[in-house]
Amino acid sequence: MKTLRTGLVAATASLAVVLAGCGGSDERTTEDGLQVVTVAYTPIYSVGALQLGIDQGFFEDEGLRIELQQVANPPSGIAAVAGDEVDFNYTPSIPFVNAIANGVQLEIVGAADGYDEGTKASVEADPSLALQHDDSGVVAAKGSGIERAADLEGKTVSVPARGAQLEVTIAAAVKADGGDPAKIDWITLDFPSAVSSLQAGRIDAAGLVVPFIAQGEQAGGTLVLSPGLEFFDDGAVGLWVTSASLATAEPAVVKSFQAAVERTNEYAAAHIEEAQQAAATVLKTDLAVVQTGSVPSFPATVDPADVQSVIERMKELGYLKKDIDAASLVFGG
Secondary structure: OOOHHHHHHHHHHHHOOOOOOOOOHHHHEOOOOOEEEEEEEOOOOHHHHHHHHHHOOHHHHOOEEEEEEEOOOHHHHHHHHHOOOOOEEEEEHHHHHHHHHOOOOEEEEEEEEEEOOOHHHHHHHOHHHHHHHOOEEEEEOOOOOOOOHHHHOOOEEEEOOOOOHHHHHHHHHHHHOOOOHHHOEEEEOOHHHHHHHHHHOOOOEEEEEOOHHHHHHHOOOEEEEOOHHHHOOOEEEEEEEEEHHHHHHOHHHHHHHHHHHHHHHHHHHHOHHHHHHHHHHHHOOOHHHHHOOOOOOOOOOOOHHHHHHHHHHHHHHOOOOOOOOHHHHEOOO
């Protein structure tokens, strides 16, 4: 299997032909004085909150005009931002840690999603509450015989990227349930393809996120596992990141984006229905599908401890071989 660094280089090369390059401040300034910044995202709930912030004018208030660019998966987005093909990118914390471990120079700018304070404790007290909070899940195909995490051993399970958020959290859940994640037949599929493959019976289960979990259930699958809350602590899980080169060359732009994200998340947290509607619009899906998923959380800022806990768990599971100091990776920290 290719290393992450090799994959990032290849992804950067392919993305370069479709994503607009990022110029300096003079090149990015519009006639009305706004700074154009490009933001890569995968089709998940959190981009709805970002769109809501755009609609509310929070980014223009900070002098920014946002151009969204969809990418296939988090590693592709990391490749784009690391190669300065886009300015900012959404990434779950696990792909971010993988990239840092492989020498990619990134900085955390803000939180994209996560869990409210006290969520983990409430779910530990009542595991049935996980479905109300976890935006990730494993949907098993009809007739697969999968009813719990350990049943994934020996099965074909799709994830959007190898060694990334869903694989690591699912593997942790399988191991905790007495199964062997090394015996899972992992395959890589984007979320729409995974739903189609579930329906066609080409895979046994799929690692999905909202709103694709609901689509998987509509296709005849059954949600059998919510691995996120078993793995993460309260706080930020998804991150907005930029390249170290942009943070050095244009810190004012990065600071403006950071401030707008904080305002966006504070507003989205207080206006969940609006955030859901924005997500439905960006993801081109029915609002009802979005609303069947977990209730989202949008932390205003990133506590380095949120990322450090992920680093330590990845080391315990064997997905990470080196020490990383999360506090040194937060822009302005």
